[in-house]
Amino acid sequence: MTSVSETTERTRPPFWRDLAVLRVAAQVAAVVLAALVLVYLGNNLVTNTRAQGITLGFDFLDQPLGVDIQLSPITASNTILQGLIRGWINTLALVIVGLPLLTVLGVVVGVARLSSNWLVAKLAALYVEIVRNIPPLLIILFVHNVVILGLPPKNEPASPLGWFSISNFVIAGPWFDASDGAGAFWTAVAVAAVAAVFVWRRRTKVNEATGEPHHRVAYSLGLVVLVGVIAFFVLGRPLSWSLPVFKDRLVTGGIQGLGQYFSMLLALVVYTASHVAEIVRGSIQAVAKGQSEAANALALSGFQRLRFVTLPQAARIAVPPIISQYLNYTKNTSLAIGVAYAEVTLIAFQAIGNGQPAPQLILLLMVGYLIFSLTISFVLNIVNRRMQLVSR
Amino acid sequence: MFKRHGRAVALLAALTLILAACTSSDDGGSSETTAGETETTAAASSGGSVLAAVQDRGKLNCGVNNGVPGFGFVDESGEHVGFDIDYCKAVAAAVLGDADAVEYVDLDAQQRFTALQSGEIDVLIRNTTWTATRDGSEGATFLHTTFYDGQGMMVKADAGIASLDDMANTSVCVQSGTTTELNLASRFDEGGIPYTPLTFAENPQIQEAFIAGQCEGWTSDKSQLAGLRSNWPEDQGGPEALVILDETFSKEPLGPVVRDGDSQWAQIIDWITLATITAEELGIDSSNVGSFGDTESTEIRRLLGLEITGDDGATSVFDPGLGLEPGWVVDVISAVGNYGEIFDRNLGSDTPLGLTRGVNALWTDGGLLYAPPYR
Incomplete structure (x- = not known):
């Protein structure tokens, strides 16, 4: 034992030629240099x-905001911090609604590009090639000026079916009007939803163990609907239908969004979906050809081939690049400053224009977007890990 | 073993090179800032460094607006024209002797102070309202007001709105990063008028939204609104389709702004404005500025830098010590004229804006323009 270590001692080169030392030294030098630059x-x-x-x-965050924020309870007497938080909520409203929409649109278009139907494939290709190559700000301005501003003016809204109120200022649709017991109702539905997840898993296991059809959609959805209906009547109809009504320059009732919100949502969903479509197409093409040939040999229909063979395997490849598109979407919401949607960047720049310090506010913005993006990628990386092939 | 060793060394060398490149480029970038910085800070102690910098460069970097007719606007031929632009020319005439030696830097409301702080511009003349917060925390010094303005509201003539109190549940378009949005919030919140503000970054976008009926009110300085109204497209009914409500709900003193820390440069800009006012008061304009060679008035001789003969027969030329060549006022007045001429050319009754002098008249005519004596 000692002799071995002695030989190692003897053969060890001087430290300036020792690879182990040099490796550590290089890392230390890099860290020191980076720290010095910072x-x-x-x-x-x-x-x-x-x-x-x-x-x-950061004392300025307690100063009054000085401006009112559109469609929100935040007024000039609230603090800058409260204004910024409201801005984050508005950003979040774009992200939460936008990500599912762009995913669905992206997958549909990506699959359509590979369709054997000539027209469908070419239309999808045309959409992707046009939209993907235009800067997002131009798409936002185009959608705002052509699509949204092309809607009826604020004081002459259209109301199709009497269920909607559509103008370039506010777009509103039917929603629930909550009365006493609504909280209990939603709690019951939430509990049922959690239970439904367990039912889903149970049915999957039964299916895997016995081969009997799982019918998991019917079972879990049925549970939620059943509990919902019972709770609705037991609690004395706590929810009623609320339709938007236009009167005296104001839309009341229903669920409402500013025209600016829809400009942003539409433009960014259409833009980001074109990138997702390319990722989906590439991922499907990356699935080994033998897989779809095998599916054909088993006489699966086109839909079955996609649903059970190609898409599940393509998803493994597609998820990481799609995550980065989600992050792009989130960051692009800051372009709302071009169409007056009061998300956080607009509110921060308002404050800067009104004499608040730019370095701190921009630092806050950067940290905020970083946290936002890291959260999204954290959650989706968990999804990604669960989807990867587990080698046993 | 040797091979891997060599690779590690190569990697280290490459890393060092990259980092060195980064740091040195950082150095390059920030030494500029530091130079600009020494410029501003040194100005406080030794004096005149912005002046010296401008004279060395041979050009004045003037931060302006390019979207407000009458004040700062780019005309069909691509030239900057307007009231604020004329004051940029006046500064160039006084400092460089050439009214055309101006580099116009178009800025939006949000960029303007950053551009000033960073040294990108020497002076900001971009319809900027003087407020305590801006004076106190933007590192900026506000100088003598060139135009006393006030905020107003423009609506479509057929909207059935006669006063601000009729504006409940309306949407109001406003430019972001301006005092205008602060005043809007104060006026509507205090009046208990519910409304929705839509804050756009640029006037052309507001115009699109206003035409489409997305917003019912457009609030800004009244002079700006007058300019926008005068340029209103004919297919939208021309200027008659719009009305500017009577109420003025804020004070908006507009004037030039410089960086903190160089009082000589600030004094120079101040006295250029004051000289145009004094010239109007003394009846000196661009057409007659050369004809005062034998005037008896020492006041005029002092202002124009003409020789003054003392009681003992000795002659001298009055120099207030601002750091400008005697006779600079002659350069200014021959280039852009006195205050009245600048006003009439850009904003007066013969222009599409058709503004009256109002509070922007000389103090002798009941207005607010009052220049300290030039002696």
Whole structure:
């Protein structure tokens, strides 16, 4: 044992030629250099802002906002911090609704590009090639100026079926009107939804173990609907239908969104979906050809081939690049400043224009978007990990 | 073993090179800022460094607007024209002796202070309202007001709106990053008038939204609204399709802005404005500025930098010590004229804006324009 270590000692080169030492040294040097650059830049910022008489620090967040925020309870007397939080909520409203929509549109178009129907395939290709190659800001301005501003003016809204109120200012649709017991109702539905997940898993296991049809959609959906209907009547009809009504320049009732919101949503969904479509197409083509040939040999229909053979395998390849498209979508919401949708970037820039310090506000924005993006990629990476092939 | 070793060394070398490249390019970038910085900070102690920088460069970098007819606008031939633009020319005439030695930097409302702080522009003349917060925390110094404005509201003539109190449940378009949106919020919140603000970054986008009926009110400085109304497209009914409501709900003193820290440069800009006012008061304009060679008035001789003969027969030329060549006022007045001429050319009754002098008249005519004595 000792002799072995002695030989190692003897054969070890001097430290400046020792690979183990050098490797660590290279890492340390890189970290030190990076830290120096950061310190230098930070110092630069502090000296320059001090020289210009601009204060550093975040006390300004308690100052009054000074402006009202559209369709929200935030007014000029709320603080800048509250305004920024409202901005994040508005950003979130774009993200939560947009991601599912763009995924569905992207998958449909991506599959359509590979369709054997000539017209469908060419139309999908045309859409992808046009939209994918235009900067998102131009698409947003186009959608806003041509589609949304082309709707009826604010004071002459169209109301198809009497269920909607559509103008270029507000688009509103039917929604629920909550009365006493609505909270209990939603709790019951939520509990049923959780239970439905377990039912789904149980049915899947039964199916795998015995081969009997799982009917998991019918079972779980049925559970939720059943509980919902019972709760609705037991609690004395806590929800009623609320339709939007236009009167005295104002739309009341229903669920409403500003024209600006729909400009952003439509433009960004259409833009990002074109990228997702390409990812989906590429992923499907990356599935080994033998797989679909085998599916054909088993006499699966076109839909069955997609649903059970190609798409599940393509999804494994597609998820990581789609995550990065989700992040792009989230970051592109900051372009709303072009069409007056009050998301967080617009509110921060308003504050900067009104004399609040730019470095801090921009830092807050950057940190906020970082947290947003990291959360999305954290959640989706879990999904990704669960979808990957498990080698046993 | 040797091979891998060599690779590690190569990697280290490459890493160092990359980092070195990064740092040195950072150095390059920030040494510019630092240079600009020393410029501003040194100005406080030694004086005149913005002036020196402008004279070295031979061009004035003037931050302006390009979308407000009458104040700062790019005309059909691509030239900047307007009231604010004339003051950029006046500064260039006074400092460089050439009214055309101006580099116009088009800025939107949100960029303007950052451009000023970073040294990208020497002076900001872009219908900017003087407020305490801007003076105090933007690193900016506001100078003598060139135009006393106030905020108003423009609506379509057929909208059935006669006053701000008729505007419940309306949507109002406003430019973001302006005092206008602050005043809008104060006026409507205090009046208890529910409304929805739509804050756009640029006037052309507001115009699109206003035409489409997305917003019913357009609020801005009254002078701006007058300019926009005068340019209203004929297919939308021309200027008659719009009315500007009577109520003025804010004070908007507009004037030039410079960086904090160079009081000499600030004094120069101040006195250029004041000289145009004094010239109007003394009846000096661009057509007669050369004809005062033998005037008896020492006040005029001092302003125009003409020789003054003392009681003992010795002659001297008055120099207030602003750091400008004597006779700079002659350059300014021959280039852009006195205050009245600048006003009439860009905003007056012969222009599409058709504004009256109102509070922007000389103090001798009951207005607010009052220049300290030039002596």
